[in-house]
Amino acid sequence: xxxxxxxxxxxxxxxxxxxxxxxxxxxxxxxxxxxxxxxxxxxxxxxxxxxxxxxxxxxxxxxxxxxxxxxxxxxxxxxxxxxxxxxxxxxxxxxxxxxxxxxxxxxxxxxxxxxxxxxxxxxxxxxxxxxxxxxxxxxxxxxxxxxxxxxxxxxxxxxxxxxxxxxxxxxxxxxxxxxxxxxxxxxxxxxxxxxxxxxxxxxxxxxxxxxxxxxxxxxxxxxxxxxxxxxxxxxxxxxxxxxxxxxxxxxxxxxxxxxxxxxxxxxxxxxxxxxxxxxxxxxxxxxxxxxxxxxxxxxxxxxxxxxxxxxxxxxxxxxxxxxxxxxxxxxxxxxxxxxxxxxxxxxxxxxxxxxxxxxxxxxxxxxxxxxxxxxxxxxxxxxxxxxxxxxxxxxxxxxxxxxxxxxxxxxxxxxxxxxxxxxxxxxxxxxxxxxxxxxxxxxxxxxxxxxxxxxxxxxxxxxxxxxxxxxxxxxxxxx
Amino acid sequence: xxxxxxxxxxxxxxxxxxxxxxxxxxxxxxxxxxxxxxxxxxxxxxxxxxxxxxxxxxxxxxxxxxxxxxxxxxxxxxxxxxxxxxxxxxxxxxxxxxxxxxxxxxxxxxxxxxxxxxxxxxxxxxxxxxxxxxxxxxxxxxxxxxxxxxxxxxxxxxxxxxxxxxxxxxxxxxxxxxxxxxxxxxxxxxxxxxxxxxxxxxxxxxxxxxxxxxxxxxxxxxxxxxxxxxxxxxxxxxxxxxxxxxxxxxxxxxxxxxxxxxxxxxxxxxxxxxxxxxxxxxxxxxxxxxxxxxxxxxxxxx
Numbered sequence: 001x002x003x004x005x006x007x008x009x010x011x012x013x014x015x016x017x018x019x020x021x022x023x024x025x026x027x028x029x030x031x032x033x034x035x036x037x038x039x040x041x042x043x044x045x046x047x048x049x050x051x052x053x054x055x056x057x058x059x060x061x062x063x064x065x066x067x068x069x070x071x072x073x074x075x076x077x078x079x080x081x082x083x084x085x086x087x088x089x090x091x092x093x094x095x096x097x098x099x100x101x102x103x104x105x106x107x108x109x110x111x112x113x114x115x116x117x118x119x120x121x122x123x124x125x126x127x128x129x130x131x132x133x134x135x136x137x138x139x140x141x142x143x144x145x146x147x148x149x150x151x152x153x154x155x156x157x158x159x160x161x162x163x164x165x166x167x168x169x170x171x172x173x174x175x176x177x178x179x180x181x182x183x184x185x186x187x188x189x190x191x192x193x194x195x196x197x198x199x200x201x202x203x204x205x206x207x208x209x210x211x212x213x214x215x216x217x218x219x220x221x222x223x224x225x226x227x228x229x230x231x232x233x234x235x236x237x238x239x240x241x242x243x244x245x246x247x248x249x250x251x252x253x254x255x256x257x258x259x260x261x262x263x264x265x266x267x268x269x270x271x272x273x274x275x276x277x278x279x280x281x282x283x284x285x286x287x288x289x290x291x292x293x294x295x296x297x298x299x300x301x302x303x304x305x306x307x308x309x310x311x312x313x314x315x316x317x318x319x320x321x322x323x324x325x326x327x328x329x330x331x332x333x334x335x336x337x338x339x340x341x342x343x344x345x346x347x348x349x350x351x352x353x354x355x356x357x358x359x360x361x362x363x364x365x366x367x368x369x370x371x372x373x374x375x376x377x378x379x380x381x382x383x384x385x386x387x388x389x390x391x392x393x394x395x396x397x398x399x400x401x402x403x404x405x406x407x408x409x410x411x412x413x414x415x416x417x418x419x420x421x422x423x424x425x426x427x428x429x430x431x432x433x434x435x436x437x438x439x440x441x442x443x444x445x446x447x448x449x450x451x452x453x454x455x456x457x458x459x460x461x462x463x464x465x466x467x468x469x470x471x472x473x474x475x476x477x478x479x
Numbered sequence: 480x481x482x483x484x485x486x487x488x489x490x491x492x493x494x495x496x497x498x499x500x501x502x503x504x505x506x507x508x509x510x511x512x513x514x515x516x517x518x519x520x521x522x523x524x525x526x527x528x529x530x531x532x533x534x535x536x537x538x539x540x541x542x543x544x545x546x547x548x549x550x551x552x553x554x555x556x557x558x559x560x561x562x563x564x565x566x567x568x569x570x571x572x573x574x575x576x577x578x579x580x581x582x583x584x585x586x587x588x589x590x591x592x593x594x595x596x597x598x599x600x601x602x603x604x605x606x607x608x609x610x611x612x613x614x615x616x617x618x619x620x621x622x623x624x625x626x627x628x629x630x631x632x633x634x635x636x637x638x639x640x641x642x643x644x645x646x647x648x649x650x651x652x653x654x655x656x657x658x659x660x661x662x663x664x665x666x667x668x669x670x671x672x673x674x675x676x677x678x679x680x681x682x683x684x685x686x687x688x689x690x691x692x693x694x695x696x697x698x699x700x701x702x703x704x705x706x707x708x709x710x711x712x713x714x715x716x717x718x719x720x721x722x723x724x725x726x727x728x729x730x731x732x733x734x735x736x737x738x739x740x741x742x743x744x745x746x747x748x749x750x751x752x753x754x755x756x757x758x759x760x761x762x763x764x765x766x767x768x769x770x771x772x773x774x775x776x777x778x779x780x781x
Binding site for chain 1: 517519520521527530613614615616632634635636637639723724727728729730741744745746747748750751
């Protein structure tokens, strides 16, 4: 029974309960009670009619002008101020009669799961943080609004341009599932290895471009009594599998990652992945502090801020996240993952960059068109500029960060992105198959802290990927 | 007052029974129902019969967790009861005999408070506390001291064969105080004359413990064993907060509740998680029934 977004086949509650009772598991009186409980749902939710307005030049998505709009924002690294101070006023300006209900939370799934289950979801959601709702199952359940119309709508600033042409290439794809866009990833994110510009300058170190330079650099750092490289094993092992896979993509080309995302047979056992795992296992054995496996990401990041750790893999949210703990003059800098050898398919400047921080519109909410319009306002130059000014991070809107003076770390990651030119790639499997992400994290710790070798590393993740491929209850995605 | 009996009884029973059925029995029953579906937590579920249970049989992590419950089930009650009995014995009858009445060791009242202290703390706080104790670098309570003396830090929660025992140690540390108090209560109910008589016959302290205290405490021990056994089926909060990577490294400390949590709230596989919950339900039930049956004895009258 395949369960794809195109053909959702929900069993009605009544027949389900009927069969349950028939199975003799439940006494009849209980059935009535259960009807009121958790699994009741979408069949009732469909009864409410979605609000719709008339389409016009200023309202191309046909949002109802006076319909209320509920906005739920994840209150994490970016806070909620950008929504209350920038995006919501923009929507209010466009639709003065609409009432906006703002809510922020640090546990998205705890707050929203029951609302989805009862068929009364909020219109617009920032689904992020440790307790985000799995995007894959939201899509598989038909809960998300198709964003094609939004991307094809004229942009706020220039009606002759479609919204999709005002954003960084790859933005639409990043939020697409089986070719259909469901999620807006709004913040431009570059991944790499971070170091303190100050520490490097004082010691006369330079960022490494290839592998021999890299190991030589790590040796030099080690003799200084500083831990050369490290990541947090307790909760952030994915920072490291990201490095290993970025490395693999450089060695074998971007198809390596595409095969992994598409659950191709033997995708993890490709030579490039194995070579990358071997190379990084050696780094783990020689240059990583064994105690890091028991630390959380904030602990390890703090050690870097105390100049006890030189190189740390992360995305460019790092600088903002560490703002409170970073000493003056620390000067965050990004170095792309170094290439392995001259026969690499991609140049050393290539980076993994993507749009991060996901937003969606609930298809089963009362005012989904209002949600789409809210996104269109967010993607205007004013919306993007405002966001960047509040949180100091670049958005996917190309014109949004023009002329903005970023702090040193983001400035260096933007420079790396520009230097990479067309050699920018991304991967998706972790958002599509959470179980595979978990397995990759566990295997990465095993590899980097010396309990398994590269062969076993690729083999065990492959095994899990194969199991997911065979599992009919998991919705599959391809790119 | 015969005629008003039934309305009276029903009136008193109705509210609590209804509450109990709605908030306890119904969710339990619903777990069985959900375990037969592939519910992802959002829209209506699809019926899949016993698929989830078949899948459980092949799930290595599930069996790993069951195995850990086996270890916990043996280690936690044994160690806790042994330590608690030892302490309780010392606190109540371990000291000198004063005026024919056996006393505890000197300062028994003080120790009683100290032992009970961990019981006062919330489990989550204990887990956070032990994060500090076990930290693998110089900022850890134990490793900080070790490293001062130039020793290598002990990787308590990181080494796969040490991690589970580090967690068991925390569970024991937390539980002992309660059982010291429980056993103390049991021991104070044992008449002093029995000890007196045994001592006159020349029994040593060790013999007093094994021949007098232990048999007369049997009912209390049985209760303790069942309680600790059920605690051994939980251990969720400690594992979730304390262990690396949620039950790691590589599942070395995982327990069923942890896997249920992961499957439900990380993978959104509520159906599968419910199947695990049902398995856990039956494991706990079997354990309680078996313990009560196996430890059944004639209670000694005194």
